[in-house]
Amino acid sequence: MSGGRLITARRLGALYFGVVVFYLIFPILIILPISFSNNDFLRFPPSNFGLRWYRDYLSDPVWIDATILSFQVAALVAVIATVTGTLAVLALARGRPRFGRAISGFIALPIVIPHIFIALGVFIFAVRFGWEDNMFVLAGAHSAIALPFVVLIVGASHRQLDPALEQAARVLGAGPVRAFFSAAFPSLLPAIVAGAVFAFFVSFDELIIAQFLMSRNETLPMRIWADLRLELRPTLAAVASLLIVVTTLALAGAELLRRRAQAKLDQR
Amino acid sequence: MPRIFRHWMLWPALAMLLVFFLMPSVDILRASVMDPELTFRHFERFLERAVYMRVLWHTVEVSFVVAIVCAVIAYPVAYFIVQSPRRVQFLLLLLIFIPLWMSILIRSYAWMVVLGREGVINSLLMGAGLIETPVRMLFTTPAVYVAMIQILLPIQIVTCYSAMSDIDLGLVRAARVLGASPWEATRRVFIPLSLDGTITGMIIVFMLSMGFFITPALLGGRRDLLLANLIEFNVTQLNWGFAAAIALMLLLAAIVGIVVIRLAARLLLRALNGALAR
Structure with missing residues (x-):
């Protein structure tokens, strides 16, 4: 292929990429200016223009309560999924359990099972024990669907670790736990944080499980859902804009952190 | 490895999955056939009524179309990213990640704002004098497709990209050195190697579409409702047994769909290899 044709192909590729990105991002961006209308x-x-609908959101206890509940549940999920997920990664990578492959597959399963299926199951299960409308049960169910993401993210980082570092710490007299925390854990930390942020948003955005399980206590997605079906007030544009900005900043930050750490490990 | 890193570390994760995933799944199975004694009437009802079978077929059709369209749109996008310089790749990926991270609820809402009667597109068209009255776009089948594809496309792009970035481009270069034309090298080496990632992505997209709930409810008309919407409706009507039967049919249809996708991929690969032999 001649150089000229190659450049044309690159330009066409860039144009195509631009069109697709426009399709992906334009509907999200258009919400932002609309949210500042009066x-x-x-x-x-x-x-x-003005901040009328932002004030409306912040002064409405129904919206604020829903936001607080979602925040609490998501924070719980971030802790539960990250701790259990990281432990699972360590056990799978170091303990060499029997059926390790099958267990990894089982842990990854909730990614591909439709949430509506999990939601229905958790709901029927919860009713049997009188667990409805309980934020801890909701956090447990959200942790189950967030777990695979933590295992994927932390697991990828764990594979990059250099076992020699930890062995060196052991040779120098550190116990296994101390060797792990001084030689391996610092390198894993960015991935663990990224996994926690990811798990947080898996829960924070989840609607269907919450919709089935909760009744009097509403999460933010449930509040948004109810508003969408009933009235479509511009308050929603303000809430959506806040979510768009917060999600993008948090996840882009976590991803950046993870990539930096990954690049550092790759250099070694 | 030290004894301390042992199996107990798996227990918390497995216990959580047992309580919040496995036992609930068993409960679905039980609820679908025990009401209160063993019965298959929920499944019979599903299979006998034309309405339910229509929704099942519609769900499968939508999911296939979305998976195929996503695969076709995503492939060149992933290729473009992989071919870019390393430093640029992360920035390009970020443009794909940002919509990927956004909640489905917010993205469906965004499409309501864009496509609505007084929405962005209608306002722009009317402002430009191109149309007199608003065009009806919301609550139509195309609206559901446009939004579902926008929502699932990033997943396909990212899956496809990660498969492509694992390909050793030295193999393509080797084919070129051995006398293959650029297109031949791409077709014989790069495409077969990247097909696996495409298929994985298609399966994920297909599976997720099968369970779609928010988007058809918000953007579609009555005839655009999918199985998940049917499940939700029956839960609100307290027909848990029937909801459970629908959920199992949904899972079964998804598994059959995945098998079909895998078979089709194998045939396609064989056709590519056949072309290679000639």
Whole structure:
């Protein structure tokens, strides 16, 4: 292929990439300007701007309570999924359990099983024990679907570890636990944090399990869902914009952290 | 390895999956056939009523179309990213990750804002004088497709990309050195090697579409409802046994769909290899 044709192909590729990215991102970005309108109804373009709908969100206890509940559940999930997931990674990589492959597959299963299936199961199961409307049960169910992501992220990082470092610490007289925490854990930490952030948002965004399980206590996605089906007030645009900004910053930060650490490990 | 890293570390994770995943799944199975004694009437009802079978077929059809369209759109995107310089790759991937991370609820809402009667597209078209009255886009089948593909496409791109970035480009170069034309080297070496990632992505997208709930409910009309919507409806009507039967049918259909995708991929690969032999 001649150089000229190659450049044309690259340009066509860039154009195509641009079109696809526009399709992916445009509908999300368009919410941001709309959320700053002062109009009574959603309209585009807004005719006057202000923070009216943000004030509406912040002053409505129903919205705030839902946000707080979601935050609590997601924080619990981040802790539970990250701790259990990291322990599982260590056991799978170091303990060489029998059926290790099958266990890894089983842990990954909730990624591909539709959430509606898990939601229905958890609901029927919870009813049997009188566990409905309980935020800890919700956190448990969310942890089950967040776990595979933590295992994937931390597991990938664990594979990059250099076992020689830990062995050196052992040779120098550290016990196994101390050797792990001084020689391996610091390298794993970025992936663990990234996994925790990821798990947090798996829970924070989840609707269906919460919708089945909870009744009086509403999570933020449940509140959004109810609003979407009933009235579509512009408050929603403000809530959505906040979520878009927070999600992007948190996850981009976590991803950046993870990649930096990965690159550092790759250099060794 | 020291004894301390032993199997007990697996227990918390497995216990959690047991309580919040495995036992609930068993409960679905039980609820579908015990009501209160052993009965298959929920499955019979599902199979006998044309409405339910129609929704099943519609769900399978939508999921196949979405998986295929995503695969076709994503492949060149992933290829473009892989061919870019290393430093740029992360920035390009970030543009794919940002929509990937966004909640499905928010993205479906965004499409309501874009496609609605007084939405962005209608306002722009009317502002430009191209149309007099708003075009009806919301609550139609195309709206569901446009949104579902937008929501699932990033997953396909990322899966496809990671498979492609594992390919040793030295193999393609070797084919070139051995006299293959650029297209031949791509077709014989790169495409077969990248097909696995594409298929994995398609299976994930297919599986997720099968369970889609939010998007059809918000953007589609009555006829666009999928199996998941049917499950939710029956839960609110307290027909748990029937909801459980639908959930199992959903899972069964998804597994059959995956087998079909795998078989089709094998045939395709054989056809590519046949072309190679000639």
